[in-house]
Amino acid sequence: MPRYFFDTCDGERQVRDEAGIDLTDPQDIGREAAILLQGLGLAEMLKGRSRVFTVRVRREDGTLIYRGTAKLDIE
Template structure:
């Protein structure tokens, strides 16, 4: 089975997969990358309302064969709710 490397970025830091994983084919590597995005989102949601998460799949030769991005864009509809949600009362 071919080896694939799934690199991730949460907007603040990037992690280069140095170990890789053996998967059946490119389609399985794509699914593995897409499966990682919701887990990444759960980890960063407490840090704010705007975040761009991405994954890239490299094959054994180091060629990027797939890339996906998940964008989180949230905002309060009323400023008073935003102030109440922030520990220091700022918006």
């Protein structure tokens, strides 16, 4: 089963995923990335901060296969 790693950035801090997750269906990558971005956005929304979040997904060999971005504006 392929393992995928979801690295994140919130505009200030980058976090490299060292554990990864096994996904049987590559179609699940976008769903997992969206769930991760949603969680990051909610945490910052509660703090009242605007941010741009990025998630990059890579295979075990380091190949980048997906990039997603979400923008949170607080006014």
